[in-house]
Each structure stands twice: as structure tokens, then as C-alpha cells.
Amino acid sequence: MAVYTRLGAEEMAGIIAAFEVGTLTSAKGIAEGVSNSNWLIETEQAGTARRFILTMFESRTEIADLPFFLDLLDHLAAHGAPVARTMHDCEGASHRLHRTPEGDKALALIEFLPGVSVSEPTPEQARAVGGALAQIHLAAADFPASRENSLALPAWQQLLKDCGREALESIHPELGRIVERELALLAAEWPADLPRGVIHADLFPDNVLMLGDKVTGLIDFYFACTDLFAYDVAVTHAAWCFSSDGARFDPALSRALLEGYAAVRPLSEVECAALPLLARGAAMRFLATRAYDWLNTPADALVTPKDPMAFARRLDFYANPENAGVFA
Amino acid sequence: MAVYTRLGAEEMAGIIAAFEVGTLTSAKGIAEGVSNSNWLIETEQAGTARRFILTMFESRTEIADLPFFLDLLDHLAAHGAPVARTMHDCEGASHRLHRTPEGDKALALIEFLPGVSVSEPTPEQARAVGGALAQIHLAAADFPASRENSLALPAWQQLLKDCGREALESIHPELGRIVERELALLAAEWPADLPRGVIHADLFPDNVLMLGDKVTGLIDFYFACTDLFAYDVAVTHAAWCFSSDGARFDPALSRALLEGYAAVRPLSEVECAALPLLARGAAMRFLATRAYDWLNTPADALVTPKDPMAFARRLDFYANPENAGVFA
Numbered sequence: 001m002a003v004y005t006r007l008g009a010e011e012m013a014g015i016i017a018a019f020e021v022g023t024l025t026s027a028k029g030i031a032e033g034v035s036n037s038n039w040l041i042e043t044e045q046a047g048t049a050r051r052f053i054l055t056m057f058e059s060r061t062e063i064a065d066l067p068f069f070l071d072l073l074d075h076l077a078a079h080g081a082p083v084a085r086t087m088h089d090c091e092g093a094s095h096r097l098h099r100t101p102e103g104d105k106a107l108a109l110i111e112f113l114p115g116v117s118v119s120e121p122t123p124e125q126a127r128a129v130g131g132a133l134a135q136i137h138l139a140a141a142d143f144p145a146s147r148e149n150s151l152a153l154p155a156w157q158q159l160l161k162d163c164g165r166e167a168l169e170s171i172h173p174e175l176g177r178i179v180e181r182e183l184a185l186l187a188a189e190w191p192a193d194l195p196r197g198v199i200h201a202d203l204f205p206d207n208v209l210m211l212g213d214k215v216t217g218l219i220d221f222y223f224a225c226t227d228l229f230a231y232d233v234a235v236t237h238a239a240w241c242f243s244s245d246g247a248r249f250d251p252a253l254s255r256a257l258l259e260g261y262a263a264v265r266p267l268s269e270v271e272c273a274a275l276p277l278l279a280r281g282a283a284m285r286f287l288a289t290r291a292y293d294w295l296n297t298p299a300d301a302l303v304t305p306k307d308p309m310a311f312a313r314r315l316d317f318y319a320n321p322e323n324a325g326v327f328a
Numbered sequence: 329m330a331v332y333t334r335l336g337a338e339e340m341a342g343i344i345a346a347f348e349v350g351t352l353t354s355a356k357g358i359a360e361g362v363s364n365s366n367w368l369i370e371t372e373q374a375g376t377a378r379r380f381i382l383t384m385f386e387s388r389t390e391i392a393d394l395p396f397f398l399d400l401l402d403h404l405a406a407h408g409a410p411v412a413r414t415m416h417d418c419e420g421a422s423h424r425l426h427r428t429p430e431g432d433k434a435l436a437l438i439e440f441l442p443g444v445s446v447s448e449p450t451p452e453q454a455r456a457v458g459g460a461l462a463q464i465h466l467a468a469a470d471f472p473a474s475r476e477n478s479l480a481l482p483a484w485q486q487l488l489k490d491c492g493r494e495a496l497e498s499i500h501p502e503l504g505r506i507v508e509r510e511l512a513l514l515a516a517e518w519p520a521d522l523p524r525g526v527i528h529a530d531l532f533p534d535n536v537l538m539l540g541d542k543v544t545g546l547i548d549f550y551f552a553c554t555d556l557f558a559y560d561v562a563v564t565h566a567a568w569c570f571s572s573d574g575a576r577f578d579p580a581l582s583r584a585l586l587e588g589y590a591a592v593r594p595l596s597e598v599e600c601a602a603l604p605l606l607a608r609g610a611a612m613r614f615l616a617t618r619a620y621d622w623l624n625t626p627a628d629a630l631v632t633p634k635d636p637m638a639f640a641r642r643l644d645f646y647a648n649p650e651n652a653g654v655f656a
Contacts, residue, residue, distance in 0.1 A: 008447030119336030
């Protein structure tokens with residue numbers, strides 16, 4: 001939640017000019033996204049006000065991955081999914097390099113979409129989100145590019161090994177033991193042969209814009225990759241069906257989300273059967289990055305690290321045989 | 329540069345509904361202002377998109393002062409000054425209290441104005457800013473309320489006394505001596521009988537929105553108060569006519585700013601004669617708050633304190649008899 005790079009108005013006007021979307025009339029740094037800097041941009045073109053999000057990719061996004069992310073937005077939007085298009089510059093490029101005191105950084109100008117991110121979703125909203133997730137899974141079927149999931153099981157193992165058992169136990173006395181047990185299970189039983197394709201992989205409420213019960217935009221595709229569709233369902237389930245601290249599970253949200261997904265893309269029996277394990281994986285994925293950030297974020301950082309226990313609680317929920325019926 | 333209070337979408341929709349400006353369609357926290365939280369809000373009303381800035385006043389703004397600030401905006405806008413109007417709520421109030429976990433906070437919804445804040449002003453831009461400053465001085469002539477300047481000479485004396493000579497010398501070995509000398513001079517010679525009225529008191533480039541050479545908005549009136557017009561000219565001079573570190577003075581910007589002001593509201597001879605001393609006061613005002621913040625901001629604060637030496641250098645410039653011709 002920060003703007004990491006300061007851009008003067010004159011510099012900003014030059015950047016926007018290269019995209020040929022009219023004259024810059026407003027630019028406000030927005031407190032959105034944790035890894036990149038974002039501005040809400042307004043231009044005037046032929047008497048019409050137009051709005052965009054300008055994103056400057058900071059250190060966490062690999063520039064080599066940008067064509068995948070940005071071409072994907074265009075592909076999904078062209079297939080009718082609620083996704084913002086990328087503006088291409090005067091040379092047809094989807095992103096540009098911009099010289100800053102800390103070196104060249106990539107910039108992309110993306111269509112503005114209306115909508116707000118809900119913090120207390122209703123079942124009808126969860127249903128719509130399930131449907132939108134299925135829609136992008138289907139819409140990406142003929143997307144030609146692929147990208148390995150850099151935050152899959154091997155990354156969780158590495159991150160948690162880097163944390164160290166002692167440090168995990170400093171977060172919670174049980175955490176070292178739980179992580180060891182669950183990582184062993186996930187490594188032994190992770191399914192390899194389920195339907196796969198492009199997934200969002202991070203569809204938290206913050207990354208969904210809604211107006212009422214309607215999804216107006218899925219945003220922040222910077223973890224998108226090629227992986228199991230059902231794993232994306234599990235990630236979205238972990239993201240939407242609990243109180244943010246993970247302490248309360250909401251069965252009505254869960255049912256609505258899964259029904260909304262299945263109404264657009266029915267899950268096969270094997271996918272359904274894999275969901276309980278995939279959900280443990282989804283909880284482990286966020287536990288791993290949060291625990292790592294929790295232990296490695298300097299105290300004076302602009303961004304406050306999020307509590308890893310929120311996902312340890314989800315993991316505990318998914319691992320409990322009493323909750324096996326959730327995905328039935 | 330931060331959003332201090334998190335507002336969920338549902339909470340935000342409720343807040344906006346009370347202002348009767350249509351249905352909330354977008355809300356983005358913006359990285360603007362150092363003391364308050366701000367959101368760029370979009371609503372739809374009768375098929376038309378409308379935009380506003382929602383400000384939540386955090387601890388630095390006294391709620392008792394809000395009627396002064398907000399009524400002033402309406403007054404200036406009604407008199408044709410480039411200032412955003414305040415939206416009044418369903419009960420006619422210019423601000424509302426909102427319950428948060430840290431206690432009740434005041435909220436105001438203010439018209440959105442186009443424009444960007446320049447960081448490398450041209451003389452023509454400085455001229456326009458001088459004119460806009462004079463325009464608000466004239467437009468506020470019949471504004472009925474008044475507010476004491478809480479950051480006038482007694483406050484500088486107190487803040488710098490609270491810093492302590494030793495701490496000031498830890499910033500720069502000469503700073504203790506300079507502050508003592510200048511405060512004594514300002515106390516002895518500060519003029520009492522110059523024309524006075526409502527002043528902005530903080531008209532830095534960040535607080536001016538421009539499109540090309542035109543001023544589209546003066547913003548952030550939360551230091552506005554009743555004081556000497558010529559002191560406001562001196563503050564604006566200190567804010568616009570130097571490189572931000574205070575090391576380089578730009579005579580062309582200075583001439584254009586003063587001419588732009590005088591073209592709308594000519595300065596009297598006594599005001600002109602007082603400007604060199606008022607400018608030393610203006611530099612001292614920002615030196616005082618910056619030195620205090622520099623010495624008292626915790627290392628993990630969201631906002632990085634600004635370098636007090638940037639205004640020690642301006643003070644040095646204004647105190648140098650060789651530069652007496654600047655205001656001639």
C-alpha cells in the first residue's frame with residue numbers, strides 16, 4: 001500500500017504522451033497493491049475524459065514476465081472476461097521502460113474499471129466471484145503463452161526452510177510441527193494430472209472489483225501462471241470463505257462460491273476429490289510467503305507484514321477431517 | 329503520504345450515501361496529504377459519473393476548526409476562486425463524524441478538480457500561482473469567520489525551544505546560533521499593522537493543481553488562518569522560488585510570482601518593505617516544524633520527515649543583505 005517511486009508532473013505528462021491516449025489532466029498516486037506503484041490517471045482526448053491505472057513495476061515483478069501478464073489481460077478482455085485491457089504505446093508495446101534514479105523500471109497503462117472491493121462479501125457476491133473465476137479459466141484456454149507457477153510446492157518448501165523451524169516456532173509453538181507434517185503430505189499426494197491452464201492464483205477480495213452483486217473487474221494478475229484450475233478454486237476458497245484472521249469459516253459463502261464456479265465450468269469428479277488437499281496447499285502457499293515476510297520485513301518498511309497465523313488457521317481447518325464435507 | 333484508516337467498501341458506500349451524490353462506483357485510497365487520509369471517489373447519479381475527494385481528518389486537524397476550513401472553500405469557490413466546493417450532507421452539514429476503532433473521526437466530501445502539481449515550475453506557472461494567491465486574498469475579504477494562525481511566531485519559538493539547542497546543533501552545528509539570532513530579530517521587528525485577512529499559509533507546489541500554465545485548483549486549506557497577506561506572499565515565495573533542497577534560488581520564478589500577485593492585488597509600499605523580514609519568518613516557520621518533526625518522528629513512521637536544512641538554506645538566503653533586491 002504505497003507509491004514507491006515519485007514521478008513529477010512533467011515526467012508523468014511525458015510518460016502518458018507516449019501512449020497516445022490524450023493529454024494528462026490528473027494523476028493521483030493510489031494506495032493499492034503491495035509490490036508496485038500505481039497512479040490513477042485522467043486524460044482528455046477529443047473532449048472526452050478517459051481514465052487509466054498507471055503501474056510502475058518495482059522489484060518484485062520480473063520484467064521478462066510482463067508480456068505474459070499484459071498479453072493475458074488483453075486476451076481475457078477480448079474474450080469477454082471482466083478484465084482491464086492494456087493500452088499499447090505509440091510503438092505498439094504493452095509496457096515501456098522508464099529511467100529512474102534506482103535504474104530502469106517498467107510501466108504499463110491499464111484501463112480503469114469501476115467497482116469497489118468488498119470486505120464483508122455476501123453469498124451472492126461469492127457466487128459471482130466463483131463464476132468470474134471459471135470465466136477466466138475458460139477464456140484463457142486458447143491463450144498461447146504459459147508461465148510456470150513460481151509459488152508452487154517447491155517454493156513453499158524453500159521459503160519455509162529459509163524461515164527455519166525455530167523462527168516458525170517463535171510465531172507459534174506448534175507451527176514448526178504443522179508445517180513439517182503438511183509439507184510432507186502435500187509432497188506425497190499433490191495431484192499431477194488434473195486439468196490445467198492459466199490461473200489467477202491470488203484472487204482475494206482486494207483483487208475483485210464489484211458493483212453490488214456483479215463482478216466489474218478482476219485485477220492484479222501478477223501471480224497468474226499455468227497450473228491446476230482446481231488449485232485456483234482452492235486459493236479463491238481460502239481467500240473468500242473465512243474471516244480475514246482465518247478464525248471463522250462461512251459455509252454459505254463456501255457453497256455459493258463453489259456453485260458459482262461450477263455453473264460456468266463444472267468441476268470433474270477427480271477435481272472435486274482433490275479439493276480438500278489443494279485447499280491445504282493453498283493455505284500453505286500463503287502461510288509460506290506470509291511467514292517469510294513476517295520474519296524478514298525490516299521494522300521501518302512502508303508495508304506492514306500480514307499475520308501468517310491467519311493462514312495457519314485455514315490450514316488447520318482444511319486439515320481437520322470433520323470439515324471434509326465442505327467440498328463434497 | 330498514506331491512508332491511515334481502512335474503510336471497507338460497505339462502510340464507504342454508507343458514508344457516501346449520506347451525501348446524496350449518487351451511488352458509489354469506485355473508491356481508491358490516494359497517497360496525498362501528510363496528515364489526513366484521502367480517497368478518490370466516483371459515484372453515478374442520473375447516468376452521470378461524478379468525482380470527489382473524501383477526506384478523513386486524522387489527529388493533526390482540530391474538528392472545531394473544520395467549519396472554518398470547509399465554509400472557506402465554499403465561500404472562495406462561490407467568489408470564482410479556483411477552489412473545490414464542499415459537498416453538504418443530507419442534513420446540510422459540511423462534515424460528518426464517523427465511528428472508527430480509534431474513536432470518532434470527521435469526514436468531508438470535496439469536489440474533485442482536474443490538474444497536476446508541477447515539480448519544476450516555469451515562470452509563467454509561478455505568475456499564475458501569484459495571481460491565484462491574490463485572488464483568494466481578495467475573495468475572502470467578506471468571509472465572516474476568522475482563525476488565529478496557530479503556526480505564527482509564538483509557535484515557532486515554542487517548537488524550537490522544545491527541540492533544544494543541542495538537538496538543533498545535531499542537525500547542523502550552526503543551526504542553534506542561527507535560530508537564536510533570527511528568532512530574536514523576528515520578535516523585535518515583526519510588523520503588526522499590515523493588511524490582513526484569510527491566508528492559505530501553505531501554498532507549496534503540491535497544493536496547487538495546474539493544467540499547463542493555468543491554475544485549476546488550490547487545495548489543502550488546513551493551515552488557512554487570519555494573518556498578514558504579505559506573509560502569505562512570503563510563504564509562497566519560499567515554497568516556489570527555490571530548488572526543493574533550498575540550495576538554488578530562481579530569480580525568474582521570483583519575479584514572475586511577485587508580478588503575478590501584484591497584477592491582481594498590488595502590494596502597498598509598506599508591505600513591499602516588509603517582505604524581506606516576512607520571508608525570513610516564512611523560512612523560520614517551516615524550519616521550526618521540520619526540525620521538530622525531524623527530531624520527533626519515530627523511525628518506523630509511515631511518513632518520512634522532511635529535511636529542515638532545506639529551509640535553513642532559504643533562511644540564510646533571505647537573511648543575506650546581498651539578496652535584499654529580490655523584493656525590490
